[in-house]
Amino acid sequence: MFEPILSYLDPGTGATLLQLALAGTAGIAAASKMRMNKIKRRLNRDEEAEPVQAEGHVEEPTSTQ
Amino acid sequence: MIESGSFRDPSARVFYHEGRVLRGLAPDAADVDAATRASGLMGQLVSKGLFVDNWIVDDVEPPEGVPRAAVVESARLPVVSYPSEWSFAMLKDAALVTLDANLAALEEGFILKDASAFNLIFDATTPVIIDVSSIDPFGEKGIWTAYSQFCDHFLAPLMLESYAGVPFQRFLHGKVDGLPIGDLNRMLRGRSGIHKGVLSHVRLRSALERRASRMDTQERSDVGGAQLPTEAIVGSMQKIRKLISGLESTAGSxxxxxxxxxxxxxxxxxxxxxxxxxxxxxxxxxxxxxxxxxxxxxxxxxxxxxxxxxxxxxxxxxxxxxxxxxxxxxxxxxxxxxxxxxxxxxxxxxxxxxxxxxxxxxxxxxxxxxxxxxxxxxxxxxxxxxxxxxxxxxxxxxxxxxxxxxxxxxxxxxxxxxxxxxxxxxxxxxxxxxxxxxxxxxxxxxxxxxxxxxxx
Structure with missing residues (x-):
């Protein structure tokens, strides 16, 4: 219906966390979503990091030969 | 003449023309304004006495630099006053009007985008919201963006006078951003800290602010994307309303x-x-x-x-x-x-x-x-x-x-x-x-x- 307008007032990180803390189960749900995002990001980071390690493993024996 | 105090919200600017109070709206704000009128929300806010009477006009050309997608005129009130000039009961009533306007807006899928006490003035002894362009669409999920501002402008000064017996006016004198909750946390020491609402809105909030200050940009961005369903926001506002209704001044005269x-x-x-x-x-x-x-x-x-x-x-x-x-x-x-x-x-x-x-x-x-x-x-x-x-x-x-x-x-x-x-x-x-x-x-x-x- 509306174009998203960037809010001119900063809600504040601490204030948002408190709203979640006071919102009962809805807050827990929102906080778990944030936690999941964080875990997903960590997994993605590990996945991205893996091929680099693999390359190193491949290169190592060639260099010793 | 453009109002010098209305520059913070770029989508609406206040100007005066022949003694009339007018707001020039940017296209986005004009769309939202039209929707609040079409949904009946604006009419409801005015008839409940929460918003100053206001209407769309087309006979005034906004001055240079003022958005012009729509022009809204407001009833002119005789006295402009500021929060540091209000008594305890006045600030309390203004806080309740702010919450009631938010609750009415949420019912129609809108919310007030800020909660500045400067958005209200007193029409004799009745506080009304004069910032008629402070409504934003909310949808079904989101966060109360103005919660922090509401605390600094209303909750903190009221708690200070109610729980510590200190008149709040001198703490708001010459201030545009209220009394920071962090300051109140330091002021409410000892027994004054056990009162209702202090543990959550002051102590826990301050602890979470400290925690937030250690977060990296990505974590902050995650928090910024958090959403709560409308019912949860309504529930929180009703609890704060109850908390504020129960506050009384202990400062004496x-x-x-x-x-x-x-x-x-x-x-x-x-x-x-x-x-x-x-x-x-x-x-x-x-x-x-x-x-x-x-x-x-x-x-x-x-x-x-x-x-x-x-x-x-x-x-x-x-x-x-x-x-x-x-x-x-x-x-x-x-x-x-x-x-x-x-x-x-x-x-x-x-x-x-x-x-x-x-x-x-x-x-x-x-x-x-x-x-x-x-x-x-x-x-x-x-x-x-x-x-x-x-x-x-x-x-x-x-x-x-x-x-x-x-x-x-x-x-x-x-x-x-x-x-x-x-x-x-x-x-x-x-x-x-x-x-x-x-x-x-x-x-x-x-x-x-x-x-x-x-x-x-």
Whole structure:
């Protein structure tokens, strides 16, 4: 219906966390979503990091030969 | 003329044209505004008395630099006041109006995008939201963006006065952003910290702010994307509403102590009232009157019968709180009580020093009463008589001033602890200072006289 307008007032990180803390189960749900995002990001980071390690493993024996 | 205080929201700017209050809206804001009218929300907010009356106009061209997708006109209210000039009950009522407007908006899928106390002014004794462009679409999920601002502007000052017994006005004097919750957390030490709402809105909040300050950008961005369903936001607002409804001031009133120690004689009060009544009835202009040192508002109420609007000011927030409640109960729709110390009235402040106007620039009375004030200024604070008369002269064209001699019991009480020599204080010195402006004079008692001054 509306174009998203960037809010001119900063809600504040601490204030948002408190709203979640006071919102009962809805807050827990929102906080778990944030936690999941964080875990997903960590997994993605590990996945991205893996091929680099693999390359190193491949290169190592060639260099010793 | 563009309002200097309306630059923060780029989608709407306030300007004035021939005495009318107008807002130029950017295309996005105009769409939202149209939707709030179409949904019936705006009509509801106005009819409930939460928003000032406002309507779309097409006969005014906004000035250069003002958005022009739509122009909204608002009813003009006679007095613009700021939160530091409100008493406890006034700030509390303004907080409740802010919450009620949010709750009404959420029912229609909208929310107020900010919660600044400067968005409200008092229409006599009724707080109304004047920032009619502060509504945003909310949908079904989101976060109360203005929660933090609401706490700083309303909850923190109210908690300070209720839980610590400290009047909040001096903490808001010259402030555009309220009282930070972090400051309140440090102020509410010991037993004052066990009261309702402190653990969550102050202690836990401060702990979470510390935690947030250690978060990296990605984590902050995650928190920024958090959403709660409408019901959860409504539930939180209702809880805060209940919390605020239960807060009462514990600061007390210095005037109440005075009146108990030195009550006025009824005959003297009657004589004063008669003089004020007669002069007010014959005043050259009947637009705005100012009652300086209003106390419980005995004379402010008399003035309200003779002027379009009356502003009663006193530095005693407890006295103004009483007057606010009494005037509201009596349904006086032209009396605005404000907490203002005449020796240090609100200056202009905020961005570039001019975002908010000074009290002197906002309130331009044609008539003023200075009853039982001069001796407090001269003997209590040590201001020379000619300075006080200069202030009276520049405040209005016509005035009633009471002179209380140094032999009066109240004068003696005020100056009892003074050992140092004061500037000369006597009825002769006063009469010399006001010479040429005295219309009439009445000696009410041996130590008290009233003067009607004009075209000072």
């Amino acid at each position: 210095t005037w109440a102590d005075y009146e108990e120690a030195l009550p006025y004689a009824p005959a003297e009060v009657e004589a004063k009232a008669r003089f004020v009544e007669e002069v007010a009835a014959a005043a050259a202009s009947h637009d705005v009157a100012l009652d300086v040192g209003a106390n419980a508002g005995r004379f402010t109420k008399i003035l309200s019968n003779h002027f379009d609007h009356v502003i009663g000011i006193d530095k005693d927030a407890g006295a103004i709180d009483g007057l606010y409640r009494a005037a509201g109960d009596a349904g006086l729709d032209n009396l605005t009580p404000l907490v203002v110390d005449i020796t240090n009235p609100t200056p202009s402040f905020g961005w570039r020093g001019s975002e908010r106007a000074s009290f002197v620039d906002r309130v331009k009375p044609s008539f003023a009463t200075w009853l039982a004030v001069v001796h407090h200024l001269c003997l209590g604070i040590g201001i020379p008589i000619d300075q006080v008369v200069a202030l009276i002269a520049e405040s209005s064209d016509e005035a009633v001033v009471e002179f209380v001699s140094i032999e009066d019991p109240m004068s003696r009480r005020i100056s009892a602890s003074r050992q140092d020599a004061l500037a000369p204080y006597s009825q002769e010195v006063f009469e010399e200072a006001v010479a040429g402006t005295v219309v009439s004079r009445s000696q009410v008692t041996e130590t008290r006289a009233l003067y009607h001054l004009r075209s000072l």
